[in-house]
Amino acid sequence: MMRQLITGIRRVATATASAVFVLPHQNQTRSVVRAFASSAASYIKSTTTCSLAQTTTLAQSVKMLDARKTFTEDFFFRQLFDEQSHTYSYLLADIATKEAILIDPVLEQAKRDAQLIGELGFTLKYALNTHMHADHVTGTGYLKQLLPGTVSVISQSSGAKADKHLVDDETVQFGRHVLRAMSTPGHTNGCMTFVVEEQGIAFTGDTLLIRGCGRTDFQEGNSRSLYRSVHERIFTLPENFRLFPAHDYKGNMETTVAEEKRYNPRLTKDVEAFVELMDNLNLPYPKMIDKAVPANRECGLYDIPKEV
Numbered sequence: 001m002m003r004q005l006i007t008g009i010r011r012v013a014t015a016t017a018s019a020v021f022v023l024p025h026q027n028q029t030r031s032v033v034r035a036f037a038s039s040a041a042s043y044i045k046s047t048t049t050c051s052l053a054q055t056t057t058l059a060q061s062v063k064m065l066d067a068r069k070t071f072t073e074d075f076f077f078r079q080l081f082d083e084q085s086h087t088y089s090y091l092l093a094d095i096a097t098k099e100a101i102l103i104d105p106v107l108e109q110a111k112r113d114a115q116l117i118g119e120l121g122f123t124l125k126y127a128l129n130t131h132m133h134a135d136h137v138t139g140t141g142y143l144k145q146l147l148p149g150t151v152s153v154i155s156q157s158s159g160a161k162a163d164k165h166l167v168d169d170e171t172v173q174f175g176r177h178v179l180r181a182m183s184t185p186g187h188t189n190g191c192m193t194f195v196v197e198e199q200g201i202a203f204t205g206d207t208l209l210i211r212g213c214g215r216t217d218f219q220e221g222n223s224r225s226l227y228r229s230v231h232e233r234i235f236t237l238p239e240n241f242r243l244f245p246a247h248d249y250k251g252n253m254e255t256t257v258a259e260e261k262r263y264n265p266r267l268t269k270d271v272e273a274f275v276e277l278m279d280n281l282n283l284p285y286p287k288m289i290d291k292a293v294p295a296n297r298e299c300g301l302y303d304i305p306k307e308v
């Protein structure tokens with residue numbers, strides 16, 4: 001449709017240009033231009049069936065599919081997966097300095113992650129949790145043992161132990177790269193979304209999942225505050241920002257601000273309808289909750305198996 005429109009404009013412009021060239025008198029020129037403008041309008045009308053609604057949809061989808069920012073050459077990104085808990089972990093690094101950080105590591109995958117970090121020649125500076133998980137034990141405690149010098153990180157408001165506690169808008173640095181911790185409570189009190197502005201990416205933990213969101217029925221969950229966190233903090237990031245959640249149960253790997261603003265079936269509702277929906281999810285509790293929450297309160301340093 002867009003191609004037709006452009007071809008139409010081009011044809012009319014070419015015709016107008018040649019007419020103006022052969023008709024030097026001003027009056028003649030003006031009437032020729034008027035005639036061509038009117039034929040341009042009818043040509044475009046007849047060759048495109050582009051209604052106003054369709055034009056709007058097209059404009060929206062063009063915006064939604066805006067080119068994502070490409071990573072700078074010195075930025076390393078790797079998405080890792082734990083099949084048991086459907087958890088994504090993310091390894092980020094400064095390729096020049098080899099300083100790395102790992103977001104939401106899983107205990108059972110700590111050896112895999114440590115091996116990868118070693119193979120790539122990285123030094124793990126921070127092992128961060130977006131929040132105190134309820135469905136798996138964090139790998140941060142074990143990674144501190146496997147890779148001495150690693151600093152564990154979680155939000156101050158999580159109430160969990162860690163070497164470093166973050167408050168809203170605090171940043172951590174790895175090499176020349178900067179990660180900003182944005183407080184996004186709702187799934188738990190202490191949930192944070194980690195943003196790397198320069199690369200156009202954000203790690204939403206369990207606050208925003210792909211076409212979904214974290215449940216709010218335990219660990220001080222609050223659906224109103226989750227709604228506010230998403231609308232006021234995540235949906236106000238640039239539309240082309242890529243979003244990476246802590247879990248996906250359907251095989252999706254990433255999304256964008258633009259997509260979730262339009263297609264998230266929960267967060268596109270108004271707040272009252274959202275609260276009602278969240279109150280009636282009736283999900284079974286995570287199988288690991290009784291082990292995971294106490295362990296994660298201790299930064300996963302509690303009862304680490306000798307060999308995982």
Ligand SMILES: N[C@@H](CCC(=O)N[C@@H](CSS)C(=O)NCC(=O)O)C(=O)O
Pocket residue numbers: 085133134135206212213214215216247283284285286287288
């Ligand atoms: N079946 C899984 C737990 C699934 C679950 O409850 N996921 C949480 C995030 S981990 S606490 C969630 O918020 N889900 C939202 C949803 O809509 O599914 C298990 O037993 O571990």
